[in-house]
Amino acid sequence: MFTKCSYVERSTPIKYIEENFLPKTRHK
Structure with a gap:
């Protein structure tokens, strides 16, 4: 999960x- 968060943040x-x-x- 952590790796995914890091990847998304960079992407x-x-x-x-x-x-x-x-x-x-x-x-709103």
Whole structure:
């Protein structure tokens, strides 16, 4: 799982990860 998280973080931008990690309530 850790490896996957690291890979995704490197593959995708931090913004995308933050949006995914952060709740959608803030976006609303």
